[in-house]
Amino acid sequence: MKISMNELSAALRRCFEATGYFVGNYEDAANMILWLEKHGLKGLDELTRALPFINTDSDKPLSSVVYEDKTSAIIDSHGRSALNCIAASVDLAHAKALENGIATVTVHNCHNRKFILKALTDCGRRGISAAAYWQNGSHVITEHTAAIKAGDRYPSYSEATTALEVNDLDAQALTIICSSRVDLTSSLQHSRGNSNTLDVSAEKVASNKEEAVANGINIDDELWGEINRLGTGILVSSSEQSRLGAGGR
Amino acid sequence: MTTPAAILTSLRGDNALPLRPANQVMDLERLGSLHQSRLSFMRTLVRRIMKERWQITPAVFQLDKDGYGTVIYKINAPHGVFSFVLFSDYLSSEERNDRVIATKWDLTMALVEGEVDDVYLEKLRQNVPKQEAGRVDSRVFVLSRANRSARNFDYVVEQLAQGKQPDAERIAKVGYLYRTTAVYGSGKLGMADWEKVRSKFPDFARPFAGEMFVCLMLRNFSLLQAEHIAKHKSPENFAPFEPEIKRYFGIGNSTGLGMAPYLVNHPLLINQWVEMRELALARVRALGHIDDSIKQEFNCLIDRSYIHTAETETEDEWQTDNNQKVLQDLTSLKQHTNNGFSGWDELLQWSETNCSLQGQEMLVSIMLELYPELVDELEEFHNADEVLELDPLMPLQVLKQVIESRYDWALAIDFTAEGTRETCWYRSEEKMEPRLGSVADLEAKDKQMALGVGYAVRKCYNHLCEYMDEHADHTTARFMVAHPKMRGIVRRIQSMNRCIYGDIQANLLDRNILPMHLLRCKLAFFGVSKFDPRSRLWVRNTMFQGAPLLEDIGKPFNDDWFMPLAPKQQGVN
Numbered sequence: 001m002k003i004s005m006n007e008l009s010a011a012l013r014r015c016f017e018a019t020g021y022f023v024g025n026y027e028d029a030a031n032m033i034l035w036l037e038k039h040g041l042k043g044l045d046e047l048t049r050a051l052p053f054i055n056t057d058s059d060k061p062l063s064s065v066v067y068e069d070k071t072s073a074i075i076d077s078h079g080r081s082a083l084n085c086i087a088a089s090v091d092l093a094h095a096k097a098l099e100n101g102i103a104t105v106t107v108h109n110c111h112n113r114k115f116i117l118k119a120l121t122d123c124g125r126r127g128i129s130a131a132a133y134w135q136n137g138s139h140v141i142t143e144h145t146a147a148i149k150a151g152d153r154y155p156s157y158s159e160a161t162t163a164l165e166v167n168d169l170d171a172q173a174l175t176i177i178c179s180s181r182v183d184l185t186s187s188l189q190h191s192r193g194n195s196n197t198l199d200v201s202a203e204k205v206a207s208n209k210e211e212a213v214a215n216g217i218n219i220d221d222e223l224w225g226e227i228n229r230l231g232t233g234i235l236v237s238s239s240e241q242s243r244l245g246a247g248g249r
Numbered sequence: 250m251t252t253p254a255a256i257l258t259s260l261r262g263d264n265a266l267p268l269r270p271a272n273q274v275m276d277l278e279r280l281g282s283l284h285q286s287r288l289s290f291m292r293t294l295v296r297r298i299m300k301e302r303w304q305i306t307p308a309v310f311q312l313d314k315d316g317y318g319t320v321i322y323k324i325n326a327p328h329g330v331f332s333f334v335l336f337s338d339y340l341s342s343e344e345r346n347d348r349v350i351a352t353k354w355d356l357t358m359a360l361v362e363g364e365v366d367d368v369y370l371e372k373l374r375q376n377v378p379k380q381e382a383g384r385v386d387s388r389v390f391v392l393s394r395a396n397r398s399a400r401n402f403d404y405v406v407e408q409l410a411q412g413k414q415p416d417a418e419r420i421a422k423v424g425y426l427y428r429t430t431a432v433y434g435s436g437k438l439g440m441a442d443w444e445k446v447r448s449k450f451p452d453f454a455r456p457f458a459g460e461m462f463v464c465l466m467l468r469n470f471s472l473l474q475a476e477h478i479a480k481h482k483s484p485e486n487f488a489p490f491e492p493e494i495k496r497y498f499g500i501g502n503s504t505g506l507g508m509a510p511y512l513v514n515h516p517l518l519i520n521q522w523v524e525m526r527e528l529a530l531a532r533v534r535a536l537g538h539i540d541d542s543i544k545q546e547f548n549c550l551i552d553r554s555y556i557h558t559a560e561t562e563t564e565d566e567w568q569t570d571n572n573q574k575v576l577q578d579l580t581s582l583k584q585h586t587n588n589g590f591s592g593w594d595e596l597l598q599w600s601e602t603n604c605s606l607q608g609q610e611m612l613v614s615i616m617l618e619l620y621p622e623l624v625d626e627l628e629e630f631h632n633a634d635e636v637l638e639l640d641p642l643m644p645l646q647v648l649k650q651v652i653e654s655r656y657d658w659a660l661a662i663d664f665t666a667e668g669t670r671e672t673c674w675y676r677s678e679e680k681m682e683p684r685l686g687s688v689a690d691l692e693a694k695d696k697q698m699a700l701g702v703g704y705a706v707r708k709c710y711n712h713l714c715e716y717m718d719e720h721a722d723h724t725t726a727r728f729m730v731a732h733p734k735m736r737g738i739v740r741r742i743q744s745m746n747r748c749i750y751g752d753i754q755a756n757l758l759d760r761n762i763l764p765m766h767l768l769r770c771k772l773a774f775f776g777v778s779k780f781d782p783r784s785r786l787w788v789r790n791t792m793f794q795g796a797p798l799l800e801d802i803g804k805p806f807n808d809d810w811f812m813p814l815a816p817k818q819q820g821v822n
Contacts, residue, residue: 002386005444006436023699024737062733075730088729088736091641095726098642126638213445216387216436235678236686236693242677245684246348246506246786 001224004216009034011227012047018233020058021084029083035118037217040208041157041200043115048223050081050112051230057081063088066108071100077110079172086110090119090176094128097178105176113174117146120155123178124148130155131184134174141166143194147186154202156185163193251626259528260749266531267594268749272658274527277755281766282571282606286614287621287811288526289776293628294461295796297452299806301327305466305799308364312337314481316474319374321365322466326452331390332361333466334370336378337474345396347430347503349682352382354394356427356470360463362388362441362450380431380438381680387441390450390459391434395427395467398501402426402475409479412488417815420497421560424779424791426471428501432460447632456518456631457775464792468500469799492798493816499794502777505787506683509767510674512753513700516741520748521633522774526613527750532623533616534593543619548583550615550811555579557812558611563781571607578608618811637744639736641726645717648725648739651746652710658754659703660710668760670704673697685764685786701758705738778812 012030021029036043060078063085067074073092077085089107096103107113113134123130131147141164148155177184188194236242259266273279285292304325312318322333335358344353357378365373369388376383380394401423405415434457436442446453453459472495480487490498512519537543558575581603582596590596593616600609617624643651653660664670675693677684686693699705712732720727725743729736745751756762765785772780777790795813797806 001384002439004387004436004439005442007439022734022737023705024735024740025733027737063730065727065730085733088726088733091639091726092730095641095724122638213442213448214387216439216442232678234676234696235681236675236684236690236696238677238679241690242684242686242693243679245686246677246682 001219001221002216003219003224005034005038005212008037008217008219011224011231014231014234015227016054016083018231019055025084028087029115032083032087032115032118035121036114038209038212039117039154039205040211041114041117041205044217044219044223046112046114047227048220050083051223051226053111054081054083057084063107071096071102072104073106075105075107077107077172079109079111081112082110082115082174083112086113086116086174087119087122090116090123090130090178093130093176093178094123094126097128097180101181102177102179105178107174107176109172110174111172113172114144116174116176117155117157120146120148121153124150124152124155127151128178128180129182129184130176130178131186132174132176133186135162135164135170138166138171143188145186145188147184148202149183149185150180152202154205156187156202157200157205158186158188158198160188160190160194160197250629253630256528256627256630259531260524266528266535268527268531271655271750272754274523275750275752275754277753277763277766279606279610280523280753280770281763282610283770283773284607284611284614285773285776285778285811286526286529286617287624287808288529288617288628288631289774290455290457290461290631291465291776291793291796292808292810293455293625293631294458294465295793295810296625296628296808298465299797299802299808302803303327305333305469305802308332309370312474312477314478315339316478319370320470321370322470323364328451330363331452332363332365333463334359334361334365334373334377335467335470336374338378340396342399345399347396347428349431349505349507350679351430352380354378354380354430355397356395356467358393358395358463358467358470359385359389360391360459360466362390380433384439386439387445389440390446390453391432391463392438392440393429393432393460393463393467395429395471395500397427398423398425405475406479406482409476409490410483410487412483412486414488414491414494414818417494417497417818420494421815422562423501424497424499424794425468425501426475426498427467428503428789429464429467429792430503432463434460454632455628456522461775461792464500464502465796468498468793468796471500472498472798492800494818496795496798496801496810497813497816499778499791499796499813502772502790502792503783503787504768504772504790506674506685506764506768508771509757509764510683510698510700512767512771513702513757515635516745516752517635517637517748518633519753520745520750522631523750524748525627525630526617526774529617529624529627530613533620534597536623537593537616537620539590539592544586544589546619547586547615550618551579551583551586553814554611554615554812556814557778560815561779561781565782568780568782571605574605575607575611578604579611582608582612614811621808637740639725639729639740640743641724641729643725643743645713645721645723645725645728648728648742649710649713649717652706652713652742655746655751656703656706656710656742659706659756662703662707662756664704664707669756670701670758671760672758672762674700674757699737701756702738702741702752703754703756704758706742709735709738709742 016026016029033043093105129150146157308323309321324331688694779791781789795810
């Protein structure tokens with residue numbers, strides 16, 4: 001079915017609020033998904049993969065800084081979804097880059113890392129260049145990279161299937177590089193045995209948005225139903241007493 | 250025409266104009282004392298329509314003798330063609346309900362991009378009358394519904410059918426034929442997103458312009474329908490409205506709690522509206538030349554505002570008392586200025602000592618009314634990019650100072666005192682209707698909306714102070730990694746610190762909170778009049794009373810429908 005961006009955003013906020021995301025985070029999560037979908041980067045597919053696990057994050061420890069110096073940090077996200085932790089990691093890289101010119105933050109044990117694109121875009125808009133790289137998959141390894149130049153509004157994004165062997169030590173890791181001095185760009189190396197390469201330029205990301213703004217967003221009925229079903233968790237059952245609180249006649 | 254740069258230098262820096270301070274302006278009771286002004290959205294919309302001479306004509310007019318059927322108005326605006334589609338259906342009095350939980354209405358309507366063909370009309374017919382239970386697509390900008398004011402409607406039709414005019418005194422009490430009970434836009438129910446309307450449709454690219462336009466069209470249809478029914482009832486005796494009394498009909502509106510969370514959840518937008526109103530006032534204070542003609546006009550507006558207030562009927566004791574105070578304030582103001590006055594600054598200061606808040610704000614609206622050349626161009630600056638942005642580099646010392654200076658009002662509240670956290674705002678399972686409850690209701694407490702900005706600031710401040718005991722030299726980014734639950738409120742604090750006025754200064758969790766102030770604030774920005782609170786949670790009011798009619802478009806226009814008065818009549822009974 002077709003829904004508006006506002007409907008998707010509102011339903012996602014309810015959904016994440018109901019599943020224990022806290023104020024500020026549920027807006028972030030909704031915006032990250034909407035941003036990907038609105039720009040033609042399959043945010044709803046990513047959400048479909050994340051949805052069965054989103055209510056488990058409230059039991060996990062908050063992200064912790066494992067190592068830190070002036071230009072780098074290592075963060076353990078303890079198996080959380082990027083939806084509720086990656087923005088803070090990007091912000092840390094941003095702050096370090098502003099102080100030192102360039103900075104690297106590595107995040108471990110973080111799921112759904114594609115959602116980082118919205119946070120990278122925020123960096124670009126704030127005048128910082130940023131790039132990210134991560135691998136994914138337990139059998140076949142795919143690799144992904146995204147980057148945005150300082151002052152730009154849209155990032156580029158690439159993904160490919162690799163011939164790499166599975167490395168358990170590096171599972172669910174992601175590297176962020178931010179710079180206030182260097183304009184970072186990123187693209188995957190086509191000669192390294194990669195296949196099914198997808199390169200989406202910043203210009204294409206920008207043009208994808210036009211379609212969503214003009215006509216709304218297509219969503220699978222079942223997924224839409226599930227988002228709304230989860231969102232009902234914030235609603236309070238009705239009673240005569242509660243009707244008085246609505247102030248009607 | 251002014252520019253963003255000129256506005257910026259008027260608001261900040263060495264050459265800034267004398268703005269009223271945030272702790273005065275953002276006080277909730279004062280915001281709840283605002284009146285309509287020439288910057289209100291109804292005024293700005295009508296100005297645009299009249300100046301640009303929009304062509305609005307019925308393209309389909311299929312009403313039976315009782316006024317039921319379908320009507321489509323075609324709107325030719327400078328940047329596009331639009332359609333206003335309206336369905337009029339029979340509704341029994343038992344089914345008539347103004348609450349958001351209603352499922353049937355007398356009238357349902359939609360504002361649509363482009364012209365409407367038969368296929369699309371049928372699609373709208375299948376969905377628009379169902380409102381929340383239906384679906385529309387991104388060609389639709391606004392969806393609304395309205396219920397008849399049964400007493401007034403039947404009376405007015407009967408008068409016209411007998412060749413008589415409605416009694417203006419009676420219309421002064423209830424100044425409309427229909428009340429709209431919800432006006433939806435911004436992508437709800439499948440409609441066009443605001444981003445689309447704002448970026449692609451300049452005719453409706455100001456906040457709530459589409460929504461206000463639908464209410465204006467509803468008002469025009471209500472008058473046309475009353476005449477239509479009366480004419481069929483008694484073709485021989487029928488007389489149409491006289492223009493003066495016709496213009497005196499507005500459209501009724503019932504507004505409930507739903508508007509209150511909007512103000513808290515859109516702080517940058519509300520700040521922008523307040524900034525423009527305050528900038529307009531500052532311009533008048535600094536640049537408003539006073540001569541005999543201005544003094545004369547000022548006196549006329551005081552008299553008009555007095556009569557308008559005196560003509561406002563409400564059963565609510567609190568509002569009646571407020572209106573009485575405004576009448577006294579206007580009398581004092583007139584006496585004080587009878588022998589002349591030296592300047593607007595002096596008068597404003599005098600009002601702050603001698604008038605009620607509603608009286609003070611009435612003076613502000615009157616001052617704005619006198620200087621269209623200083624005020625009107627600011628209507629182009631009511632939009633805001635509503636992105637609350639974290640500043641990860643801000644040192645925590647600075648963040649702490651920001652909280653202490655911009656949120657001193659929140660830190661001054663003792664949240665351990667009884668009653669300061671007693672109210673909770675939540676969404677009901679009935680159409681997600683916002684409701685107010687007590688934290689004694691554990692389910693409501695557990696699921697409450699995050700509207701307690703003051704309390705959130707206090708909690709954040711406590712965490713921050715504790716964190717700074719060990720990491721005083723850290724940045725906000727590092728604090729966010731350690732305290733991710735504070736992300737929302739820190740982002741808000743930093744973003745609102747970039748504004749002149751910032752957040753509304755009130756504890757919405759307090760036992761004695763008056764949501765009415767929030768409703769009235771937003772309604773005043775819309776431009777309504779005749780506030781008639783029905784409880785502390787919802788208010789009836791009148792929109793577009795005194796505004797030009799469709800048939801006035803293209804004729805000379807003096808933009809003078811501020812505080813409309815009942816027309817003088819002779820021989821009406």
